[in-house]
Amino acid sequence: MELLIFYPLAGLCVIFALGVVFNKNPIGSAMSLIAMMLGLAGIFVLQQAHFIAILQIIIYAGAIMVLFMFVIMLLNLKGDDAVWKKREKNTLLTVLTGLLIAGVLYKVLEITSAGEFDSPAHVLETFGTVREVGTILFTEFVLPFEVASILLLVAMIGAVVLAKSKVD
Amino acid sequence: MFSYCWIILFAPIAGFTILSWYGNRMSRERVGMFGCATVGLSFLVTLVALSELLLDAEKQKGAVSTLYNWVTAGSFSLNLSILIDPLSVFMLLIVTGVGFVIHVYSIGYMREDPEYSRFFAYMNLFIFSMSVLVMAADFFFLIVGWALVGLASYLLIGFWKEKTSAVLAARKAFVMNVIGDVGMIIAAFMIFDHLGTLNFLDVFTLAGEAFRPNDDAILLITLFLLVGAFAKSAQIPLHTWLPDAMEGPTPVSALIHAATMVTAGVYLVARCHVLYELAPYTMYLIATVGVVTAIFAGSMGMVQYDIKRVIAYSTMSQLGYMFLAAGVGMYSIAMFHLMTHAFFKALLFLGAGSVIHGSNDEQDIRQMGGLRQAMPITHITFLIGSLALAGFPLTSGFFSKEAIIINAYHSDMGNIVFWAIAVLGAAMTGFYIFRVYFYTFVGQPRTSVHAHESPPIMTAPLVLLAFFSLTVGFGGYMVDDFLATYFGMHMPHPDDPVFETIGVGAGLVGIAAAIVFYMTGKDRLEFIKQMLAPVYDLLFHKYYIDEIYDYLIVKPTRATGAFMEEKVERDGIDMAVDQVGTQVREVSRVISLWQSGKVRTYAFNMIVGVVIILMFVVFQ
Amino acid sequence: MDISFDAIPLAHYLLLSATLFVIGVMGVLMRRNAIVVFMSIEIMLNAVNISLISFDRYLNQHDGQIFSFMVMCVAAAEVSVGLAIIIALFRNKPTVNLDEFNIMKS
């Protein structure tokens, strides 16, 4: 059952991720990214992380991507980015990233064969609900939660300082 | 105990500080007086320390005076401390004593220079650095002093900074010295790694138990120390900076590049004799390099025309003798020669300075001649210095050099080859120095420049040094007694009349050869009538002997010397050093090019790093 | 009710995560458009989130979800600042082609 859901979703995620990279038009990239994020939300649901799945949609697909689209529109960017402009360099890059992929996959497969991670834990029905996550967020991880507010404040100040139109 | 000895350090550094800040606002007389006074004070304090050591044999074991604990890291701590023992006081006497005389001389020599106070500031800095070097109680401060004298030397060689050749020479000297410093530092780390301390007294006590003779560790330590010693003392192959260093003012050459700094390498070997005795292979290397440098530099000295370069090569050669002595285990003889050499070589340099000063900054001996009448005091003192250098009997050089030559054969580690080469070198010494003497003082003036005698402030030091050059040789026994506590032995006096005579004879033969080739016409006849009539008759019975000698000896020698200079020095060693510099800059350029300014390149490089690291971990 | 997860080993999720991460890296390396590069970085962050959440599911705890929550915060913060930088940049030089920004180099 899970397999049936997982593989199509995973496949879609990968395809859309590739779409982000290879789409010549920034808007197309952004759309692919949104689609990929929705796919990921599905995968999160599959893993019982309902709260995060919702956040994924609201924050990422909603807020962040809207910001991206907004900036792309604002700057009126066209598809001026030829992906394969310099062939020789890109070949080199591809070879290297290929090596990277090989290394990472090799590693992961090694883990798989080691059998350490074969069986996931049996979890309760309440796993990953807002209540569960919220409880732990406000008890054990209350400090990161508060610090995140400083982070967002800083980001806000920074964005305003850099992007405000008044030139002084 | 000996806490007053800190004055020896504080006086010159105070002089340096004050002169560099207020020197421009002080009158010239004041600057000169002040610059000399600080060194004089150091010298007086050294005398006090000397008397204390002489009066109380118990104190000759050495004492450490600590100012305060500087840094402590775990079990290891560095104290600001000085070591007062016979060896350091002996070196201090030379440094501050000869240093003082040369300071006085500089008052006259540098009189015309617009940057008078800067010169004295640097000179004081040098005295301070050198005092740090010889008074250091551990390897750390030894290296600090080591680097500081390198810095002072750099500043003084490049003193006339508008002169490009001087700046280049300064840089070259600095680079060479840094090579030596790095060697020293590596050695210090290895010592610390093996013994857990850098303190001289502890190191020398522990070394005997920690190392077996000719251990890899002790060999490496002594070799790395030797890199420092050779770089500082201009021994092959780290010697090329010394002749170039003559671009600096002459008092600098006298003080740094003859009497004191260049002898630091010999001092180092003597100071660490405990370590070197554990490494006989290294000792052998020292003696070999010393003796090779002695004739190599001697042969180059024979073909130079710049008066200062001849003396510079001579310094290298004499340092080679000192290393030879140290290498065969005769430390106190090395130190004895170090002392006599300090006097007569300083004398020769100052005499040369006086000549240059008197003949309007001319340094080429072919442009000189007949200065005997114009500069009588300089002439006499220079002659005394030359005789001492050549080892003329009963001058100071005679005693010390004879002792080295004879021990090169007779000591346990000596052999006949060392002896033979040393004798050859002695003959060369006599030859090249009298070649200069004859070119300069005898014959007719070769240019129309009207030479004049230097002022008394310059000739007085000459006379003083000449006096010592003549007399200190008789103090050999005293030096030996004084240093015997540190080296734990007296210098032997092998009785071997044949070898001794040959040794003495070599110097005389050199002198005679110089007379033969470089005295001309009337002067030669006159001179020969006066002094060497029999030899002259023997050698000059027929005029064509001149030509034969020329073909058999002079030309080959000259060719060898020129070859050495051209091929070995310029193309070999200098090239190698230049290449290092060029390659370093090349690497630096490549790194800069890599910095293309493009974000994607940077990201790409990061990924290359990531991939390499991941591969490393995955396939480890 | 307990939910059984026998069907999919963790490694598959990790593999997905790694694949997406690498795609993100490739995007950063290949694209010249600053905004697309930036989006590729977002793919990398998302890929990490998959790992975190899969580990959580496997370990039966929520720390990873908190972590990925924080990652989202950080991503939001970075996006706001990053886009602000790109806008400021665009004012002085109307392009987002990364190769055209190389005033400073050795």
Add this chain to the structure above:
Amino acid sequence: MEPIPAPSIDLVSLAPVLVLTVFGIMVLVTDLFIGKNKSALVFISLTGLLMAAISSLAKYDLPVYSFNGAYIVDHLSVFFTFIFCISSALAILVSIDFNQREGIKVGEYYSLILFCTVGMVLLASSTDMIMIFLGIEIVSICLYVLAGIRRNDPKSNEAALKYFLLGAFATGFLLYGMALIYGTTGSTKLTIIAEMIREGSVRSEPLMLMGVVLLIIGFGFKVASVPFHMWAPDVYQGAPTPVTAFMAVGPKAATLAAFFRVFAETMPEISPSWGILLYILSVLSMFIGNLGAIMQTNIKRLLAFSSVAHVGYLLIAIIAKNSLGSASLMFYMLAYAFMIFGAFGIVILIGRKGDENLEIENYSGLAYKHPILALSMTIFLLSLGGLPPLAGFVAKFYIFSAALKEGFVVLVILAVLNSAISFYYYLKVVVYMYMKEPIKEFNITLSPMTLFVVAIALFGTLHLGIFPGPIIALAQY
């Protein structure tokens, strides 16, 4: 439904963070009510930093863990908090005249420095990977903005962009590493991770190691170690000079503190696997940093490359992973703060409006016009090179001792060799100042605040060099 248990909260531990945040917001609010003159903001910021430093002493009987083991007040964090406060205060002082000269009239500048300090304090005091991640991000985001704060200057923009894109890129790696470590140890808390490693109950050793490697990559980028250093020269050059000095000291110190916590304190048992990597990074950083600096003609780029080399030295302290290592790290960063702010203070003084005089040849003949400035610069540069008896030497001495204690002789020898190489380019500047003729008029306004910073830095450099005893005793406490 059972009630949610109350979280464990210890605000006293968090005092410096709270103080700095409050003052940061205060600066923001005050900025709305004052005009062009920003000196009130400076005053508030400095007060905040002072109070933060004092409040970091509120806890005694160290170490104290709080927030379920996510936050620690220990000797390292208190000492580093002081370093951060000092460096931020120096950065603010050095900015006053610079900002006036260059027309940076942004009040947020000061609050960003304060918030950045918050991030640094968190970074040095966190024992939870989530917190470390957030700390790094707060610091980084502040720096992205500060680097680009001269919005009309293309160089500043470009620096911000490069720093930002590469920084975010590196964040990905850091995060991935943290995720893998979390997955294999089952916790984000450093104490628990340490325990798991000690007991050998890590779920998958290879996966964990990969996490460690990715973590090294992430941290390596943030501290600008080779091969992740390439942003440094460009960003250092493009950012406003006070910001450059600021980012060379505080954030780097904070990241190194976290670096030390994560590696030396948490996973000493598996040190062979990460030690060898750090070893290589350290050696590469030293060589590439020093060799790269030789050909630089821009003083800021030169100092950037030299800072890459300094990271190489600092990594040695982490490799040594002993208590002397942490003490030497603290001492080094304190000394480094003085040297860097001194040097950059003089770089700022030499500049003029519209012409920052950043080329090394612009320093020609400085010694004749302004002997004291030239002498100070010489002292800072020589101290950076590690000349006794200056602070830089003592700092290096401790780091090398720490490494020698663990038997890293070759590494130390390479480091010493590199110090020797570094003198080549430090002395190059000195030679320009003392031995060349001026190529143009120096038109230096001796702005009092910047001079004050230079004076403090000079005092610090000399004092730490000549009498290092008390400070090193504090660091070793």
